[in-house]
Every structure is written in structure tokens, then in C-alpha cells.
Amino acid sequence: MMKYIILFVLLLVSFLGFSQQQITVFFETNKFQLTDREDYKLQNWVSENKSNKIVAIHGFTDEDGTTTFNDSLAQKRVNTIYDLVKNQIKIRNDFKTISFGENFNQSKNKAENRKVTIYYILEKDLPRENEILGIKEPQKSEEVAVVKEINYPEKMIFENPNGTKSEFKLDKIFMNKIGNAAVGEKLKIENLEFQINTFAVMNESRGKLYELLLVLQNNPQLKIEIQGHLCCMPVDRTDLSTKRAKAIYGFLVANQIYPPRLTYKGFGSTNPIYPLPEKNEAERAANRRVEIVIVAN
Incomplete structure (x- = not known):
């Protein structure tokens, strides 16, 4: 796995005081029912947390099998856990169930990737629920928006696999x-490039992901939708635009951005800046893009 070193990282400390908790249960290969041991673990947790509140349930798989199979398996695992806890513990009305399948930061130990993680808030912190989840209270109409100027780091230095930086x-x-x-508001992420016909971000574009990560870390109320767009082809047969948007989503979640603050969607070539077929590479590059839509701020 590619290592990275961040220089001059300036983060707000507000998240350090947040009390979002989590518990993870694990599954056997290609199974979506819990073993007796993991079922006992879950039921024991439920009995000790009836006054707390679930805010999200996320499912994962290892890399074995097809992407379609793993997406389905991850969702079945989420459904299993939800059915086991839904009538026993408080659950937020707008809670999220998300199946990542294999598209997340995988551990080298495959057994650690076959899991479901429950995110929850302790009873003592429920009065601060919206604050913990990064949900901003509505502003009064007479309030004037304040422009924030955050002193972000000037640069980042990454360590490459061959030891160079x-x-x-x-x-x-x-x-x-x-x-x-x-x-x-919609903003394009400039200079974010993927390897051709894949959702793998080019090495020289890695810094763009960390720009977005730092913004979300320093603006805990910010919620966004990540939108993927393609050029050239009228039909996105492999749903590549969604996979690219999901890859960015997965990177942010893997770096501790709270998932309910994020959504993703692929549009293929249905919303081009320039009509298809494009006339030149400049038009193709403009159509081949990732945009960020502000959902809450």
C-alpha cells in the first residue's frame, strides 16, 4: 500500500471531542449470517447500549469474487445486522445503511475486511447529536454569512513505493x-485524473484527494455530493463515472470522514459541458471531470 507523509497539516481539533462510537462484527468468507461467536458479541453489545442511538451501519467484503457479487454480499450483511438490532436499540430516523463491497482501504488480512461496522452515539451525548454528526442548525434569516479563511498547508510530500518523494x-x-x-453550488475538482478506463487516481493527482480531505476535516458542518462525469462515450456501460465518484468517497471515509456527510453519483456522459462527439482533446478533458455539490455548509 502506498505510504504518504503530510507536511504542515493544520486541522481543527473540534472532532477530537466528538463521541461517535463504533462496533464491528465479522463474517466468514462469502457468508452474510453471523457465527455464534459474533452473534453473541452483537447481542451483548445491544444489551449494554439500549439507551444509545445508532446513526449508521456499513457493510464490507474482501476482494474475492466479482465487484457485483461483493456489492450484493455487503448489502446482505448490512441487512442482517439491521434486522438483528432494529427493535432493540434506538436508531436515528435518517440513519444510513451503506454497502462498500470491496471498494475501501483493504487490510492485508482478508478476515478483517469481511465485516459490518455500526456507528452510534452515547446517551450522554444525544443532546449534541446534530453537532456530533456535523449537522448545522438553520441560520436565522437576518444572519449574514461569514467568510472563513483557513490557513491550509502550502504543500504535501508523499513517499513513493520506490522510496522517492x-x-x-x-x-x-x-x-x-x-x-x-x-x-x-457546484465546483469542479481541477487536475484530478484517473488511469484510463479505470477508477484508479493517477499518482500525480493524489494531492487533489487530500485537498478535499483537509477541507472536510476543517469544516465539520460541510456535506457534499461527489459527481462523476465521462467524455466520449454516449453510454457508460461499466458505470465508470459512478465508480470514480465512489473511489473518492471511499478514500474520504477511509480517512475518517463521517459517511453521512458524503454521497456520490455517476452521470456518465449525460451532462456534458461540450456536446458529443467532442471536437478535440480540450473538450474531452472538460467533459471528463469530477464535481463537488454542496449539500450543507
């Missing part, structure tokens, strides 16, 4: 623009 200059103007954008 790559430096990436951060776009601080773009990062502050996201943090101050209005709800509904």
Missing part, C-alpha cells in the same frame, strides 16, 4: 472556496 502544492484558494460555497 513527490511534492504537491495545494490549491488553498480552491480549498477555501469549497469551505465557503453556498448550498447547491
Whole structure:
């Protein structure tokens, strides 16, 4: 796995005091029913947490099998856990069930990847539930929006597999623009490139992911939708635009961004900037993009 080193990272400390908890149960290969041991673990947790509240349930698989099979298996695992806890513990009305399948930061130990994680809030912290979840209270109409200027780091340095280091200059103007954008505003992530016909981010574009990560870390009320777009082909037969958006979503979640703050969607070539077929590479590059839509700020 590619290592990275972040220089001059400036993070808000507000998340350190948040009391979102989690418990993880594990499954056998290709199974979506719990073993007796894991079922006991879950039921014991439920009996000790009836006054707490579940806010999300996420399912995962290892890399064995097809992507379609793993997505289905992860969802079945989520459904299993939900059915076991739904009538025994408080659950947030708008709680999220998400199946990542194999598309997340995989452990080398496959057994650790076959799991479901429950996120929950302790009873003592329920009065701060919206704050913990990054949900901003509605502003009064007479309030004037305040422009925030966060002093983000100037650059990042990544360590490559061969031991060399790559430096990436951060776009601080773009990062502050996201943090101050209005709800509904759409912003393109410039210079974010993928390997051809895949959802793997090019090595030279890794810094763009960390720009987005830092913005979300420093703006805990921010919620976004990640939208993927393709060029050239009128039909996205492999749903590549969704996979690219989901890859960015998975990166953010793997780096501790709370999943309910994020959604993703692929549009294929249905919303091009330039009509298809494009006339040149500049038009193709413009159509081949990832955009961020501000859901809450």
C-alpha cells in the first residue's frame, strides 16, 4: 500500500471531542449470517447500549469474487445486522445503511475486511447529536454569512513505493472556496485524473484527494455530493463515472470522514459541458471531470 507523509497539516481539533462510537462484527468468507461467536458479541453489545442511538451501519467484503457479487454480499450483511438490532436499540430516523463491497482501504488480512461496522452515539451525548454528526442548525434569516479563511498547508510530500518523494502544492484558494460555497453550488475538482478506463487516481493527482480531505476535516458542518462525469462515450456501460465518484468517497471515509456527510453519483456522459462527439482533446478533458455539490455548509 502506498505510504504518504503530510507536511504542515493544520486541522481543527473540534472532532477530537466528538463521541461517535463504533462496533464491528465479522463474517466468514462469502457468508452474510453471523457465527455464534459474533452473534453473541452483537447481542451483548445491544444489551449494554439500549439507551444509545445508532446513526449508521456499513457493510464490507474482501476482494474475492466479482465487484457485483461483493456489492450484493455487503448489502446482505448490512441487512442482517439491521434486522438483528432494529427493535432493540434506538436508531436515528435518517440513519444510513451503506454497502462498500470491496471498494475501501483493504487490510492485508482478508478476515478483517469481511465485516459490518455500526456507528452510534452515547446517551450522554444525544443532546449534541446534530453537532456530533456535523449537522448545522438553520441560520436565522437576518444572519449574514461569514467568510472563513483557513490557513491550509502550502504543500504535501508523499513517499513513493520506490522510496522517492513527490511534492504537491495545494490549491488553498480552491480549498477555501469549497469551505465557503453556498448550498447547491457546484465546483469542479481541477487536475484530478484517473488511469484510463479505470477508477484508479493517477499518482500525480493524489494531492487533489487530500485537498478535499483537509477541507472536510476543517469544516465539520460541510456535506457534499461527489459527481462523476465521462467524455466520449454516449453510454457508460461499466458505470465508470459512478465508480470514480465512489473511489473518492471511499478514500474520504477511509480517512475518517463521517459517511453521512458524503454521497456520490455517476452521470456518465449525460451532462456534458461540450456536446458529443467532442471536437478535440480540450473538450474531452472538460467533459471528463469530477464535481463537488454542496449539500450543507
